[in-house]
Amino acid sequence: MNLTRFLAVVKARNIEFFRDKSSLGWNLAFPILLLIGLSFIFSGDGRAAYKVGVVDSVQVHLAQEQSIGSELNKTESTQAKSAFLETRYIEFINYSKLELAKTKLSQHSIDLIVNFSKKTYWVNQDSSKSYLVEKIFLAQHHDFSQQQAQGKKIRYVDWVLPGILGMNMMFSCLFGVGYVIVRYRKNAVLKRLKATPLSAFEFVSAQLLSRVFIVMFMSSVVYIGCNFFFDFYMLGSYFDLFIIGLLGAFSLITLGLLVASRSKSEELIGGLLNLTSWPMMMLSGVWFSLEGAPDSLKIAADILPLTHLVAGARMIITEGATLVDISYHVTVLLVMSTVFLSLGAYFFSWNTER
Amino acid sequence: MNTSVIEVENLTKVYKGITAVDQINFSIKQGHCFGLLGPNGAGKTTTIEIMEGIISATSGHVKYYGQMASSDISQQIGIQFQHTALQDFLTVKETLDLFTSFYQHTLTHKELIELCDLSDFLDRDNRLLSGGQRQRLLLALAMINDPDIIFLDEPTTGLDPQARRNFWQLIQNVKKKGKTVILTTHYMDEAEQLCDEVVIMDKGKIIEQGSPHQLLKKYFTDIFIYLPLAQVPNELVLEKHWQVVGERVEITTNQVESTLLLLIEQQVSLDGLHVKSANLDDLFLKLTGHALGAEIGENK
Numbered sequence: 001m002n003l004t005r006f007l008a009v010v011k012a013r014n015i016e017f018f019r020d021k022s023s024l025g026w027n028l029a030f031p032i033l034l035l036i037g038l039s040f041i042f043s044g045d046g047r048a049a050y051k052v053g054v055v056d057s058v059q060v061h062l063a064q065e066q067s068i069g070s071e072l073n074k075t076e077s078t079q080a081k082s083a084f085l086e087t088r089y090i091e092f093i094n095y096s097k098l099e100l101a102k103t104k105l106s107q108h109s110i111d112l113i114v115n116f117s118k119k120t121y122w123v124n125q126d127s128s129k130s131y132l133v134e135k136i137f138l139a140q141h142h143d144f145s146q147q148q149a150q151g152k153k154i155r156y157v158d159w160v161l162p163g164i165l166g167m168n169m170m171f172s173c174l175f176g177v178g179y180v181i182v183r184y185r186k187n188a189v190l191k192r193l194k195a196t197p198l199s200a201f202e203f204v205s206a207q208l209l210s211r212v213f214i215v216m217f218m219s220s221v222v223y224i225g226c227n228f229f230f231d232f233y234m235l236g237s238y239f240d241l242f243i244i245g246l247l248g249a250f251s252l253i254t255l256g257l258l259v260a261s262r263s264k265s266e267e268l269i270g271g272l273l274n275l276t277s278w279p280m281m282m283l284s285g286v287w288f289s290l291e292g293a294p295d296s297l298k299i300a301a302d303i304l305p306l307t308h309l310v311a312g313a314r315m316i317i318t319e320g321a322t323l324v325d326i327s328y329h330v331t332v333l334l335v336m337s338t339v340f341l342s343l344g345a346y347f348f349s350w351n352t353e354r
Numbered sequence: 355m356n357t358s359v360i361e362v363e364n365l366t367k368v369y370k371g372i373t374a375v376d377q378i379n380f381s382i383k384q385g386h387c388f389g390l391l392g393p394n395g396a397g398k399t400t401t402i403e404i405m406e407g408i409i410s411a412t413s414g415h416v417k418y419y420g421q422m423a424s425s426d427i428s429q430q431i432g433i434q435f436q437h438t439a440l441q442d443f444l445t446v447k448e449t450l451d452l453f454t455s456f457y458q459h460t461l462t463h464k465e466l467i468e469l470c471d472l473s474d475f476l477d478r479d480n481r482l483l484s485g486g487q488r489q490r491l492l493l494a495l496a497m498i499n500d501p502d503i504i505f506l507d508e509p510t511t512g513l514d515p516q517a518r519r520n521f522w523q524l525i526q527n528v529k530k531k532g533k534t535v536i537l538t539t540h541y542m543d544e545a546e547q548l549c550d551e552v553v554i555m556d557k558g559k560i561i562e563q564g565s566p567h568q569l570l571k572k573y574f575t576d577i578f579i580y581l582p583l584a585q586v587p588n589e590l591v592l593e594k595h596w597q598v599v600g601e602r603v604e605i606t607t608n609q610v611e612s613t614l615l616l617l618i619e620q621q622v623s624l625d626g627l628h629v630k631s632a633n634l635d636d637l638f639l640k641l642t643g644h645a646l647g648a649e650i651g652e653n654k
């Protein structure tokens with residue numbers, strides 16, 4: 001290797017990088033934002049060891065108010081009942097519907113269900129964690145009657161499947177569209193296309209359709225192929241799953257179009273796409289459930305399209321939900337797609353000025 | 355045949371305080387090959403891209419057939435950009451298919467393949483094309499809608515001499531079809547070979563315009579005679595005020611016969627004698643005070 005030439009290239013590349021202010025700024029900001037985000041997500045006293053569903057919600061609210069020192073007149077009976085709710089390292093989740101809680105228990109998503117007013121609890125006999133938390137519960141409430149939840153056990157792979165497929169779709173949609181458009185813009189492919197009668201709308205629509213086809217085809221192939229080996233859990237309809245996947249892909253592609261609408265710098269777009277994709281990977285429920293997360297985190301997750309794709313698909317797969325049941329997620333994805341597409345089309349630039 | 359197809363009026367383009375094109379005017383006649391000449395940075399590409407509608411002018415107008423350029427002009431013109439990438443992983447044939455789909459009226463693939471000599475690499479990936487093959491494909495894309503007006507922005511830059519000459523032949527073929535060709539180049543020999551009329555630009559302004567023959571006739575009456583320095587007595591060089599250029603003596607004269615007789619009388623050997631008329635390079639040097647080649651070198 002010729003060292004002089006090598007060092008000259010290194011120097012030139014360094015100058016280029018440091019003179020690209022947007023890219024430089026991004027490279028500084030991204031790790032800082034990531035550190036702030038992670039410190040927020042994993043802040044607190046540590047994660048709970050067990051999750052217990054409570055179906056009479058009064059008990060949960062009461063325990064929460066006690067913990068902040070609220071002065072309430074309580075009966076001895078209520079105090080005894082709520083003592084269990086103050087057990088450390090157990091997370092208590094309020095359910096308004098017993099059936100949903102039983103589904104979660106049977107799927108090992110929670111470890112125990114308690115109904116204090118009916119002095120009843122539900123346990124999953126196949127779960128070691130359910131067995132252990134039952135022992136803790138019975139130490140204080142030995143007079144409760146035991147019930148067992150019915151249903152097929154859900155594995156982590158079943159639970160995480162929509163997240164993995166959704167994440168894969170997200171990367172394909174964002175980078176496959178956003179990055180490519182910026183590359184086209186940079187190396188003058190867009191300029192060449194602008195010199196033809198092709199309109200911006202035609203170009204953008206073509207990119208959208210092409211990517212929707214690619215993403216849905218690839219996701220279908222992955223799902224069908226893996227299903228032979230894993231025999232995935234599926235309570236809902238494949239048609240509904242396809243529709244929510246289609247809506248999710250559409251919203252993610254339009255987001256990619258919006259992000260790439262003006263930039264000419266591949267390094268900047270790489271940063272912007274990472275800025276878009278990393279929060280979704282961390283907060284959209286891909287790897288872990290957000291059920292017990294702080295409300296502020298849930299609100300942040302709610303503005304991310306992947307959250308609605310994953311949540312909708314997961315409800316179809318694990319709870320047998322229909323499109324009507326997940327109409328909130330469907331509506332949010334439709335609204336997001338409309339907003340992203342409108343803004344993307346408005347801001348889109350062939351960027352032919354030198 | 356002498357109708358103006360394009361009129362450029364008071365065209366100006368300012369980029370971030372830098373005037374790239376400064377109040378230029380010219381018109382282009384139908385069926386002519388019109389050359390925009392000048393070094394890198396002269397404003398040729400900016401001018402041509404405003405004419406194509408790719409970028410907007412700061413002020414001034416471009417008219418096609420006496421009318422202001424409209425958005426559907428792209429159906430009637432063909433463009434070959436100076437720097438453009440083609441979609442990766444597509445073959446030449448697939449690229450032709452893609453661009454064919456953009457236009458209402460197109461030449462057949464057979465006509466394009468014949469006109470631009472594409473038959474040898476039709477199934478080759480765009481990424482694997484040589485420089486000459488790539489330029490031929492780009493010319494085919496410019497011709498795909500059978501336009502009456504074709505813009506070629508430095509089409510032979512970076513090509514080897516053989517490929518350049520082959521490309522010139524393709525442009526001659528296009529001219530024979532009656533098309534109006536607008537060509538930018540910093541190769542003056544290319545302009546002399548191809549252009550019926552030229553505009554010479556420098557620093558955003560037009561410094562001269564006319565046919566190459568008219569311009570050379572206007573500025574040069576002399577012929578250049580070159581002889582190896584070792585063959586010409588030094589006293590004769592000093593007495594006649596001839597120039598020494600490298601290892602050669604440059605004799606500038608408008609009377610070739612008498613000059614040659616003088617050399618013979620002085621018993622100067624005529625081995626290695628080279629006689630040359632002034633060309634557009636010499637004209638550019640005369641007009642700007644700096645050589646075109648030096649400008650190009652500086653800008654590389």
